[in-house]
Amino acid sequence: xxxxxxxxxxxxxxxxxxxxxxxxATMIGEIADSMGIPKSFLxxxxxxxxxxxIVSSIRGVRGGFVLKRDVSDINLLEVIxxxxxPVAINRCAIDKHICGRSCNCSxxxxxIKLRALxxxxxxxxxxxxxxxxxxxxxxxxxxxxxxIYGQRLSVR
Amino acid sequence: xxxxxxxxxxxxxxxxxxxxxxxxATMIGEIADSMGIPKSFLxxxxxxxxxxxIVSSIRGVRGGFVLKRDVSDINLLEVIxxxxxPVAINRCAIDKHICGRSCNCSxxxxxIKLRALxxxxxxxxxxxxxxxxxxxxxxxxxxxxxxIYGQRLSVR
DNA sequence: TGAAAGAGGATATAATTTGTCCTGTTTATG
DNA sequence: CATAAACAGGACAAATTATATCCTCTTTCA
Numbered sequence: 001x002x003x004x005x006x007x008x009x010x011x012x013x014x015x016x017x018x019x020x021x022x023x024x025a026t027m028i029g030e031i032a033d034s035m036g037i038p039k040s041f042l043x044x045x046x047x048x049x050x051x052x053x054i055v056s057s058i059r060g061v062r063g064g065f066v067l068k069r070d071v072s073d074i075n076l077l078e079v080i081x082x083x084x085x086p087v088a089i090n091r092c093a094i095d096k097h098i099c100g101r102s103c104n105c106s107x108x109x110x111x112i113k114l115r116a117l118x119x120x121x122x123x124x125x126x127x128x129x130x131x132x133x134x135x136x137x138x139x140x141x142x143x144x145x146x147x148i149y150g151q152r153l154s155v156r
Numbered sequence: 157x158x159x160x161x162x163x164x165x166x167x168x169x170x171x172x173x174x175x176x177x178x179x180x181a182t183m184i185g186e187i188a189d190s191m192g193i194p195k196s197f198l199x200x201x202x203x204x205x206x207x208x209x210i211v212s213s214i215r216g217v218r219g220g221f222v223l224k225r226d227v228s229d230i231n232l233l234e235v236i237x238x239x240x241x242p243v244a245i246n247r248c249a250i251d252k253h254i255c256g257r258s259c260n261c262s263x264x265x266x267x268i269k270l271r272a273l274x275x276x277x278x279x280x281x282x283x284x285x286x287x288x289x290x291x292x293x294x295x296x297x298x299x300x301x302x303x304i305y306g307q308r309l310s311v312r
Numbered sequence: 313t314g315a316a317a318g319a320g321g322a323t324a325t326a327a328t329t330t331g332t333c334c335t336g337t338t339t340a341t342g
Numbered sequence: 343c344a345t346a347a348a349c350a351g352g353a354c355a356a357a358t359t360a361t362a363t364c365c366t367c368t369t370t371c372a
Contacts, residue, residue, distance in 0.1 A: 004328095004330090005331085040331070040332055044331090056316080058337025059339065060340060061338090061339055061340040062339085062340060063340090150328045
């Protein structure tokens with residue numbers, strides 16, 4: 001599982017904030033209630049999004065969260081990585097030293113390439129491609145995105 | 157993490173059996189010792205590989221395991237899936253019902269496509285491309301394989 | 313018939329993920 | 343300036359998953 005539930009929450013959270021008027025801070029409670037995420041769990045997630053400079057936090061009375069950047073400048077990969085750390089296929093794709101056999105393991109290059117493949121795909125999906133498509137799965141916008149890698153990659 | 161340690165063991169195990177002369181059964185103990193895998197854990201893994209018809213088991217005295225098919229007819233995806241079940245990016249990519257929001261979730265198609273991408277990549281890697289490359293990471297054979305998806309996917 | 317070898321269920325251990333709680337800090341506002 | 347609202351962050355608890363072990367059963371060769 002590449003994407004944990006935490007990362008999934010984070011993505012929905014960014015999506016939710018993206019739907020709010022610019023400049024208006026939204027409180028944790030409101031996001032949590034709307035998206036069905038445990039409030040104190042979401043607080044942790046927002047802390048990480050904040051450290052990754054994806055959202056800005058406003059403390060004190062009338063505080064909350066806002067997106068720190070334009071939706072077109074936030075992509076799925078960074079949101080996921082801000083929560084889960086490096087996206088990985090397996091341990092040795094991140095750190096060679098974990099697997100002592102890496103240096104003479106013929107499978108290792110496969111993991112490296114697959115990882116790059118996934119990262120490229122996810123980093124190409126910016127949030128402007130995700131907002132405003134409610135109820136319309138498989139819009140041209142998204143389909144186009146999928147075609148980066150050609151027809152073979154269509155959904156089976 | 158797409159690939160668990162179990163699946164990693166399974167891959168090495170297939171690789172090990174591929175290096176053995178055809179028709180000679182290898183005992184669990186020998187594989188386990190050679191590859192540094194706990195013996196009784198490996199037994200479970202081999203059971204699954206056997207159910208997936210990737211290896212054949214021979215019971216009784218002088219029993220053991222042999223590959224059931226030619227290495228060119230075994231690919232990474234099926235070995236991984238025989239152990240870990242369906243390769244997944246997240247839960248909703250496997251089962252829509254897990255995530256109630258799927259039907260109006262704009263991210264869902266992304267997971268579906270990424271999953272297909274990964275499956276296509278892994279199923280294209282057959283074991284004939286993995287054997288006989290010891291100590292030569294990045295042979296032309298493997299590099300070629302990676303180029304299915306073009307230059308952008310080179311290792312970063 | 314006995315020993316070698318895999319089959320498979322039950323159970324234990326460890327790691328990770330998910331979630332909660334509590335105290336501290338910041339800040340608008342009366 | 344006091345207070346209440348809101349986030350920050352550490353510690354901890356619960357649940358889930360992954361890893362590993364053990365024991366008994368069945369198969370099969372010699």
